[in-house]
Amino acid sequence: MTSPLVWRISRESARLIGYKCTSCGWVSFPERKRTCKRCGAAPAEFEELQMKPFGKIISFVIQHRLPEGFQTPLPLAVVEFDEGARVYGEIIDCRPEEVQVGLEVEADLRVMYEENGLDIYSYKFKPRRGSA
Amino acid sequence: MVDIASYGVYVPRYRIKAEEINQAWGRSGGRGEKAVAAPDEDVLTMGVKAARAALMRASLDGAQVEAVYFASISSGYAENALAAQLAGLLGANQGVSVADFGLSTRSVTSALQACTDAMEAGRIGCGLVIASDRLIAKPGSDYELSYAAGAAALVLAKEGFASLGGFSAYSSGFVGRSRAEGQFHGTVDERFVMQQGFLEHISLAIQDLTKVMNITLDQFGQVVLHAPDLRWGNRALAQIGLDPKKHVSTFAQIGYAGCASFLVDLAYALEKLTSLRKILAVSYGPGGSDALALSVEKQPSKMHGLMTVEEQLNQKEHVSYSTYLRYSRLLGGPR
Ligand SMILES: [Zn+2]
DSSP states (O other): OOOHHHHHHHHHHHHTEEEEETTTOOEEOSSOOSSOTTTOOSSOOEEEEEOOSEEEEEEEEEEOOOOTTSOSSEEEEEEEETTSOEEEEEBOSSOGGGOOTTOEEEEEEEEEEEETTEEEEEEEEEEOOTTO | OOEEEEEEEEOOSEEEEHHHHHHHTTOOOOOOEEEEOOTTOOHHHHHHHHHHHHHHHTTOOGGGOOEEEEEOSOOOOSSOOHHHHHHHHHTOOTTOEEEEEOSSTTHHHHHHHHHHHHHHTTSOSEEEEEEEEEOOOOTTSGGGGTBOEEEEEEEEESSOSEEEEEEEEEEOSOOOSOOOTTSOOOOOOHHHIIIIIIIHHHHHHHHHHHHHHTOOGGGOSEEEEOOSSHHHHHHHHHHHTOOGGGBOOOHHHHOBOHHHHHHHHHHHHHHSOOSSOEEEEEEEETTEEEEEEEEEOSOOOOOTTOOOHHHHHHSOEEOOHHHHHHHHTTTOOOO
């Protein structure tokens, strides 16, 4: 079964649809917020924004101690999309030592976890390479 | 008229050499390599990427697609709606026509035919056919040397760069390789399956196509054969009397990825336009074979930021057998 939480944000998160504050341009992703975190507009007016899958690493940690079910070492980073929205995500397809602040990354749809035998998808981030 | 307006291919980044697999099992030698999916990739994530590349090449929005037909033999689900999930991920409208095809690798051409039929009936004007597979062979088996992962997609529209000129189906009840749910492919008499299954079925499908279209084999510039084994493909070329130079295959580089292999090779052929602009493409799987004739009118457009099939074949990272086993998730473990 698609769980209520997954269903609520599936369209936004799986298709990279963000919400842009009409008064200051701040982008919220994946949830549509009631108030704007930057200009404080309350209630804020947001418009839908189709984001591109590109961004860069703002900060990161390499996790070495995690519970069972996680591969370690695991790079986790705050990524800022080119549109401005910031998210927290896994860095994949590279060695932990390649991860650095400022690294240009591309959002890549992957299986996040399994829920009652159903794969649940979201974005992880891989370094931008070649013409891809 | 039904045209191919665009194609998209997704080849996972990782490769394992046949030699590395053989070494793990105490055997020596081995030619070629195959594509390996990461542990967090499945038929849906790969299918989405192939489809998005196809839409991007045609400068199309998901909302402009009126059909999403999906073919796979390795989704792992007995009940689920993958075509509908793909349609949602691609941003298609809720009224989009969706259908899941499977149970035979040949279902990739069933999907293609269904989309063509819907267009010819005037029910849709633009459709997406996606094939994606992630085949996992029993460790130590012969199939382990070739079973791979990948995805490809075609956009069908009224106007494109290649036209679908003819289609011939040949069905029998013959089943070669098959697999029960949740199990590995069982061992079959490969020689018998190659002769009685593959060679017989594709020959008869091709024979019918050439007759119906009143065309001779030498008029085709490129040939795509949906062979699950490199030797089968070569045998077929010899038996049917086709020039091996016309054979377009990614088998030696990425292995065999079920339904997807047919479309990956077809996309590769479309990309390598030759002076003889006709392509013969023949699918095969349990139950039969379908033969298609395509006429390429012009070179497909090159898109900035979109990798060619050739580039995807070359962009790779080799993994060891132990990493490959971990990625296969046969041992469980984290995604
Ligand atoms: Zn604001």
